[in-house]
Amino acid sequence: MKTITLSDFSQHDTEWLADLIDNYLQDQDIQATSFAFNIEVDYEEETGGKNLSISLDDTLDVVAKLGG
Secondary structure: OEEEEEHHHHHOHHHHHHHHHHHHHHHOOOOOOOOOOOOEEEEEEEEEEEEEEEEOOOOOEEEEEEEO
């Protein structure tokens, strides 16, 4: 398994991710005064594509499968 960290985002992407995280926190009744983030991607190469698991934290996970 390989892991890469994504942390160099464009201004547009940073704002979009910050809004996503802020909305999630508000849905959990958490009023954050500040937060920081990066995205760690774990993946294993398989025949026919790569499986990616993208995690923002332990409670907000997105899983995507890229076909080859």
